[in-house]
Amino acid sequence: xxxxxxxxxxxxxxxxxxxxxxxxxxxxxxxxxxxxxxxxxxxxxxxxxxxxxxxxxxxxxxxxxxxxxxxxxxxxxxxxxxxxxxxxxxxxxxxxxxxxxxxxxxxxxxxxxxxxxxxxxxxxxxxxxxxxxxxxxxxxxxxxxxxxxxxxxxxxxxxxxxxxxxxxxxxxxxxxxxxxxxxxxxxxxxxxxxxxxxxxxxxxxxxxxxxxxxxxxxxxxxxxxxxxxxxxxxxxxxxxxxxxxxxxxxxxxxxxxxxxxxxxxxxxxxxxxxxxxxxxxxxxxxxxxxxxxxxxxxxxxxxxxxxxxxxxxxxxxxxxxxxxxxxxxxxx
Amino acid sequence: xxxxxxxxxxxxxxxxxxxxxxxxxxxxxxxxxxxxxxxxxxxxxxxxxxxxxxxxxxxxxxxxxxxxxxxxxxxxxxxxxxxxxxxxxxxxxxxxxxxxxxxxxxxxxxxxxxxxxxxxxxxxxxxxxxxxxxxxxxxxxxxxxxxxxxxxxxxxxxxxxxxxxxxxxxxxxxxxxxxxxxxxxxxxxxxxxxxxxxxxxxxxxxxxxxxxxxxxxxxxxxxxxxxxxxxxxxxxxxxxxxxxxxxxxxxxxxxxxxxxxxxxxxxxxxxxxxxxxxxxxxxxxxxxxxxxxxxxxxxxxxxxxxxxxxxxxxxxxxxxxxxxxxxxxxxx
Numbered sequence: 001x002x003x004x005x006x007x008x009x010x011x012x013x014x015x016x017x018x019x020x021x022x023x024x025x026x027x028x029x030x031x032x033x034x035x036x037x038x039x040x041x042x043x044x045x046x047x048x049x050x051x052x053x054x055x056x057x058x059x060x061x062x063x064x065x066x067x068x069x070x071x072x073x074x075x076x077x078x079x080x081x082x083x084x085x086x087x088x089x090x091x092x093x094x095x096x097x098x099x100x101x102x103x104x105x106x107x108x109x110x111x112x113x114x115x116x117x118x119x120x121x122x123x124x125x126x127x128x129x130x131x132x133x134x135x136x137x138x139x140x141x142x143x144x145x146x147x148x149x150x151x152x153x154x155x156x157x158x159x160x161x162x163x164x165x166x167x168x169x170x171x172x173x174x175x176x177x178x179x180x181x182x183x184x185x186x187x188x189x190x191x192x193x194x195x196x197x198x199x200x201x202x203x204x205x206x207x208x209x210x211x212x213x214x215x216x217x218x219x220x221x222x223x224x225x226x227x228x229x230x231x232x233x234x235x236x237x238x239x240x241x242x243x244x245x246x247x248x249x250x251x252x253x254x255x256x257x258x259x260x261x262x263x264x265x266x267x268x269x270x271x272x273x274x275x276x277x278x279x280x281x282x283x284x285x286x287x288x289x290x291x292x293x294x295x296x297x298x299x300x301x302x303x304x305x306x307x308x309x310x311x312x313x314x315x316x317x318x319x320x321x322x323x324x325x326x327x328x329x330x331x332x
Numbered sequence: 333x334x335x336x337x338x339x340x341x342x343x344x345x346x347x348x349x350x351x352x353x354x355x356x357x358x359x360x361x362x363x364x365x366x367x368x369x370x371x372x373x374x375x376x377x378x379x380x381x382x383x384x385x386x387x388x389x390x391x392x393x394x395x396x397x398x399x400x401x402x403x404x405x406x407x408x409x410x411x412x413x414x415x416x417x418x419x420x421x422x423x424x425x426x427x428x429x430x431x432x433x434x435x436x437x438x439x440x441x442x443x444x445x446x447x448x449x450x451x452x453x454x455x456x457x458x459x460x461x462x463x464x465x466x467x468x469x470x471x472x473x474x475x476x477x478x479x480x481x482x483x484x485x486x487x488x489x490x491x492x493x494x495x496x497x498x499x500x501x502x503x504x505x506x507x508x509x510x511x512x513x514x515x516x517x518x519x520x521x522x523x524x525x526x527x528x529x530x531x532x533x534x535x536x537x538x539x540x541x542x543x544x545x546x547x548x549x550x551x552x553x554x555x556x557x558x559x560x561x562x563x564x565x566x567x568x569x570x571x572x573x574x575x576x577x578x579x580x581x582x583x584x585x586x587x588x589x590x591x592x593x594x595x596x597x598x599x600x601x602x603x604x605x606x607x608x609x610x611x612x613x614x615x616x617x618x619x620x621x622x623x624x625x626x627x628x629x630x631x632x633x634x635x636x637x638x639x640x641x642x643x644x645x646x647x648x649x650x651x652x653x654x655x656x657x658x659x660x661x662x663x664x
Binding site for chain 1: 381383385386387389390400418419423426427431445648
């Protein structure tokens, strides 16, 4: 196995987040369940946008958020994601480039626009409710996967959300095979409980086949994946299937289990929870940034907790503080 | 004169702000003078964007910011501005609509994109440095001015920035004539010292002709307009030409002079100056919201100060707090 060129190469959604505050009455009126994420079509994206409040537009996408955070903490990264040839696509690609992350897949010239996630942020507790129109992202073709790139990355990070559409799923399957053939690590973020409900058999098959080296989930997702309501049972079941399991639990902290050894971290204190969008993605960012530098799981968890705390202190998923300095300041 | 349908109708730029933090070295490297605003062409907009950091996209435009603030404080408003038929244009129009502000000018189908302002925000003091590509905004045609609309608005608000391109200037001249013919008030925001330098003769002619009822300027602009470096002399000179003069002076507060009577306000305390983008626009918003409800100049100044303080506490020009409640809480 040759020296890795990249620390992390990710396959995920090219999504621009459109964030606005909303109260409980708005969520009820629009039939939205607070804290949930759902996929919507273009028509619904237009009609929901029309009634949302004034919005901030920032780049998003789960794996993309993770890469940006990891890159800010020193990891070399590359993003495989499909934008359309439009202004929102330019925004997405720009915001990766400025972090030194290439997005080599050419913009798609077609009638489908760049994907977007309409995010309603509850002012009282910063909880986000997400409505994702995948747009061009769902057409990421399998031939966008370059064997040499996947073969040259320490970690291939897969975004669970993208298991839904057919072409990106095929692309991810192809990438998994390449990574395995070259002895590289495969990390999977299961993204959301609805992803697990839709693709439980597929995800379980991946785990059972030993195709996943690092599994990122929050506690709710871990329970859904293990099909139990007992947290310890879920952790035991999943830890038996993946070499490295990382499970977050919001303000309670997170746990990593590897080879039967358990490391834990408590959440970082946050002055005010403004917006939880991207907190899980940034936790993964911190963890991976530590992992690829050979840090202990305890240290990597702590890097995850610090990055997640920065993220929930402001609107939007992308870091607004120099994470490298933050980590240097706080990591013992 | 019939009852007014609108409190404020504005003619201004349809601009989307693209905000990123930048340090002094970046400004120096790009040849930018901190705190200044300059017009740039499309090529420069692309090249500067390429080197800017990860950015937030929010709606902007000086007069548009003012209208949004005024609408949030209870004024009924309408915006006359030119967007292109693109995604950024949709963002601009959306963000006006959700505040109940119609933007009736049809999007322009052409190769020129919606205007944008690339804003570098200095982290240490929140000072913004603006680079504006007017885009479609500079093609606002004179026939976008509907006589009945101008005739039905208590105040016609003109954005000085738009005096630069020919078509909008013609549109504004036409609107001034309609407003005067119908006994409506004309408010002018001179926008920036470079506007005054470019159009000193025009602005002076407007003032001398008695075509401006309310003049908004900051102290630097007032000095440039009066061509003196003596503040009192500038105030006296300008107050002699306009019935109502409103001059802001950043953290020092602001003054309004009407019929020889002077009202003043001190700036509202702010926890941390995050981004001064839009502070002047929001000051005008508060002042106008008070003015159209017949409040005293002292009260209107205080409304301006409260709205400006909210604005500089966060990234972006548009209010993130319910200004109506803020005013109700704080106005004695």
